[in-house]
Amino acid sequence: MSMIWLEMKKIWNWKILCALALACALFYVMFMSYFVSYYKSGNHPQVEMIYYAEELVHLYGTSITPEELSAYVAAERERLVAQADTQFKTMPVFAEAGIYSYADFSRLREARGSAFTQAENDAYWTLYGEACNYLGFFLETLEHMEEEFDIKPIYIGWNDSVWGVLNEREQARYTEIVQNNEHHTVLSYWTHGNTNDYAVCFAVMLMLAVLILVSPLQVSDRHGNIHHLQYSSKLGRKIIHRQLAATLLSAFMLTTVLVLIFGGIYSTNGTYLFWDANINSGLNLGHYSVFHMTYGQWVTAMIVLMYILALGVSMLAFVLSRFSRSMITLIMKLIPLFAAAAYLCTAVFNYSFSMLDNTLYNLVRVFGTEVYVCGVVVILALAAVLYVVRREKRVDVM
Numbered sequence: 475m476s477m478i479w480l481e482m483k484k485i486w487n488w489k490i491l492c493a494l495a496l497a498c499a500l501f502y503v504m505f506m507s508y509f510v511s512y513y514k515s516g517n518h519p520q521v522e523m524i525y526y527a528e529e530l531v532h533l534y535g536t537s538i539t540p541e542e543l544s545a546y547v548a549a550e551r552e553r554l555v556a557q558a559d560t561q562f563k564t565m566p567v568f569a570e571a572g573i574y575s576y577a578d579f580s581r582l583r584e585a586r587g588s589a590f591t592q593a594e595n596d597a598y599w600t601l602y603g604e605a606c607n608y609l610g611f612f613l614e615t616l617e618h619m620e621e622e623f624d625i626k627p628i629y630i631g632w633n634d635s636v637w638g639v640l641n642e643r644e645q646a647r648y649t650e651i652v653q654n655n656e657h658h659t660v661l662s663y664w665t666h667g668n669t670n671d672y673a674v675c676f677a678v679m680l681m682l683a684v685l686i687l688v689s690p691l692q693v694s695d696r697h698g699n700i701h702h703l704q705y706s707s708k709l710g711r712k713i714i715h716r717q718l719a720a721t722l723l724s725a726f727m728l729t730t731v732l733v734l735i736f737g738g739i740y741s742t743n744g745t746y747l748f749w750d751a752n753i754n755s756g757l758n759l760g761h762y763s764v765f766h767m768t769y770g771q772w773v774t775a776m777i778v779l780m781y782i783l784a785l786g787v788s789m790l791a792f793v794l795s796r797f798s799r800s801m802i803t804l805i806m807k808l809i810p811l812f813a814a815a816a817y818l819c820t821a822v823f824n825y826s827f828s829m830l831d832n833t834l835y836n837l838v839r840v841f842g843t844e845v846y847v848c849g850v851v852v853i854l855a856l857a858a859v860l861y862v863v864r865r866e867k868r869v870d871v872m
Contacts, residue, residue, distance in 0.1 A: 477713070481720035485691050494686050494728075501679045502736070509672040513664075513743045518608060520664045522615040526550075527662040527757060528747055536659050536751035540623060543756075547620050554613050561606050571597035623756035626657040641839055644829060647764060651754050654766070661748045661755035661769055669745055669769075670825055673776050676736055677819035680729060680780055681787050685808050685815075687728050688721045688788045692795040693804045714863055718792060725788035729781050737777075745769075753828075762829040764841040776826050782848045783822070787815050789855035796862050822847060 514524055534542055555576045562568045562575060571593040573579050579601065582594060590598065602610035640648065651657065749770035753763040763772070790811060798804035822844045825831040834843045 477716045478719050478723070481691065481717050482724055485688060485720060485724045490687060490690065494683055497686055498679060498683055498732070501675075501682065502739075505675045506672060506679070506736070509668050509675070510740060510743060513668050513745075518602075518611040519615045519618070522608065522611045523619070523662045523664050523757070525612075526615060526619060527660050527665065528744070530660045531747050531751075534660070536661070536748060538660055539658060543620060543623055547616050551613065551616050554609060554616070558601065558606070558609050558613070561601065561609065565600065565605070567593075567600050568597050573597050619757060622759040623657070626754075626756040626759060627652045643841065644839070647829065647841075648762065650766075651762060656752045656754040656766065657756040659752040659755045660757060661751035661753065662757045663759055663761070665745055665748055666753065666755075666758050666761060666769070668743070669740075669773065670823070672740055673773075673826075674820055674823045676732075677776075677780055677783070677823045678816045679736075680732055680784055681815040681819060682812060683728060683732060684725050684784050684788050685791050685812055688724055689791045689795050689804055689808055690801065691717060691721060692792070693798050693801060714796075718789075718859060718863070721788050721792045722785055725784050726781065729784045733777055733780070761825065761831055764827050764829045764835070767827060772827065776823055779822060779826070779844060779848050782852055783815070783819070786848070786851040786855040787811070789852075789859050793855075793858045793862050818847070818851070 514521060530538060530543070530546065533546065558576045558579065562573055562579065568574070568579075571582070571591070573582060579597075582590075582598060598610075600606060602608060749768065751769050753761065753767050753769060753772055767775070791808065794807045794811065795804060798807060821833045824833060826844050827842070829835065832844065834847055835841075837843075840846070
């Protein structure tokens, strides 16, 4: 164990840690910070949908019946229409367009496809703008919420021309979703999508971080011919076992640290409110999980897969490092490995376990494809490591 600790000290040296911190910070700022900063302050109607989803969770919890949703929408719509009527009576921009009540505005909105006068156009966008606290977007979002909740059970049928004919297992799963009322939960499309995009970027960053941390171990030893001294020690060539253990432990520890740091940063969005909401929520139109899975279980499953991939990539990096005698040679080998790992992350984590949305699933139409792919990566990495370990027993030190 002491030898593993010594090897880990070589891995976690201050130069590598500085490079690692810089790479993660830059990656976060360039690709991930957007999903934290603009989750609740981004485009409309995203902001309004998230607001209402959180409001519903506070009032009803993550499970909601159509009757509860209808009652909430009716009461909220009445309140917003009263606010809008006040705006129509007090703001000259509406009087100039002949709008004195919400009924007048509704008639104008129905004719949106027709040519507006300048006064009507100004009035229309005023209700949707900051001057009226985006009342137009709030009212539209209410209507869409109830509509999406109602059509969720039949949405797949509408998209046969897009997705193709469902196979037997997909049809059975779709029937199960409807019969068990899995869509009677609160999880907005925007929350699911935002978390998904953040997870994909985090997974790519994790692969990069693992490669930066564990790759230099053997290259630095061989560059200075330290491995000759190691071979002459009591442990001998079995040192490679300790180095492999140190590599895997380091990859595991790094994954844990990064999950805690960047998971903690993302938690400031407040998406944990939907932890117990089913992925197949009526407000998450267009997305169907192949398993009965809550938002929290989905996030947890992705984290587990990230651990598996991180360990697999660390083993592949260990193998490449074993056959590299300089950092330049190693970097040239790591570039295609990182490219492959990044592509794999986008395929595995882009709406993981989602029927008809995940790239890998669309290729094979097998439930749990993501797990099988990650398992294959680990098996291939283990095979490569076993080859290196066996080869180390008989390779010429010169």
